[in-house]
Amino acid sequence: xxxxxxxxxxxxxxxxxxxxxxxxxxxxxxxxxxxxxxxxxxxxxxxxxxxxxxxxxxxxxxxxxxxxxxxxxxxxxxxxxxxxxxxxxxxxxxxxxxxxxxxxxxxxxxxxx
Amino acid sequence: xxxxxxxxxxxxxxxxxxxxxxxxxxxxxxxxxxxxxxxxxxxxxxxxxxxxxxxxxxxxxxxxxxxxxxxxxxxxxxxxxxxxxxxxxxxxxxxxxxxxxxxxxxxxxxxx
Numbered sequence: 001x002x003x004x005x006x007x008x009x010x011x012x013x014x015x016x017x018x019x020x021x022x023x024x025x026x027x028x029x030x031x032x033x034x035x036x037x038x039x040x041x042x043x044x045x046x047x048x049x050x051x052x053x054x055x056x057x058x059x060x061x062x063x064x065x066x067x068x069x070x071x072x073x074x075x076x077x078x079x080x081x082x083x084x085x086x087x088x089x090x091x092x093x094x095x096x097x098x099x100x101x102x103x104x105x106x107x108x109x110x111x112x113x
Numbered sequence: 114x115x116x117x118x119x120x121x122x123x124x125x126x127x128x129x130x131x132x133x134x135x136x137x138x139x140x141x142x143x144x145x146x147x148x149x150x151x152x153x154x155x156x157x158x159x160x161x162x163x164x165x166x167x168x169x170x171x172x173x174x175x176x177x178x179x180x181x182x183x184x185x186x187x188x189x190x191x192x193x194x195x196x197x198x199x200x201x202x203x204x205x206x207x208x209x210x211x212x213x214x215x216x217x218x219x220x221x222x223x224x225x
Contacts, residue, residue: 050211
């Protein structure tokens with residue numbers, strides 16, 4: 001009963017490098033989200049998905065891309081990392097949108113130098 | 114869209130005291146109000162939620178109250194313990210919405 005699993009937990013990137021963060025959930029949830037958390041800024045939504053094969057932009061989508069090829073996985077990509085993308089990234093999933101409990105992963109701490 | 118304001122941003126209490134965190138929301142159609150606790154180094158986790166058809170809900174030392182008229186809801190923690198120290202987030206949403214709107218969080222510090 002893993003819930004929401006994020007990979008990796010920590011990563012240091014050089015400016016301009018690319019990487020993909022993986023989120024996997026085993027609860028058969030339709031909705032998945034990617035947030036970033038910065039000091040004093042709360043949780044800001046990057047992208048979200050309402051089902052397999054669909055994605056949509058959130059509040060701060062610039063510099064990120066996502067894909068949801070399988071229902072259980074939601075990938076977040078950084079094509080050319082910038083220091084402004086240094087943050088803690090959280091993936092979340094829910095059964096039926098915003099009116100049900102969101103389950104969060106443990107987070108990925110990303111540093112771009 | 115929905116806007117959620119959360120206060121205070123930091124709350125410091127002595128062990129055994131009560132703590133209250135307040136949130137206001139803007140969309141009168143919102144009907145689901147969860148509270149999440151985020152411990153250091155972990156992701157947020159739901160601790161209690163309330164729907165608009167009830168005014169109060171309790172679970173041991175925590176309770177949430179909802180005032181639909183004033184459009185605000187509050188988290189109450191009684192007999193605080195050091196393990197209650199965490200960041201707490203409120204959120205609001207309405208039926209059919211895809212995205213919950215979160216408050217900015219409250220850092221609660223409980224001093225032994």
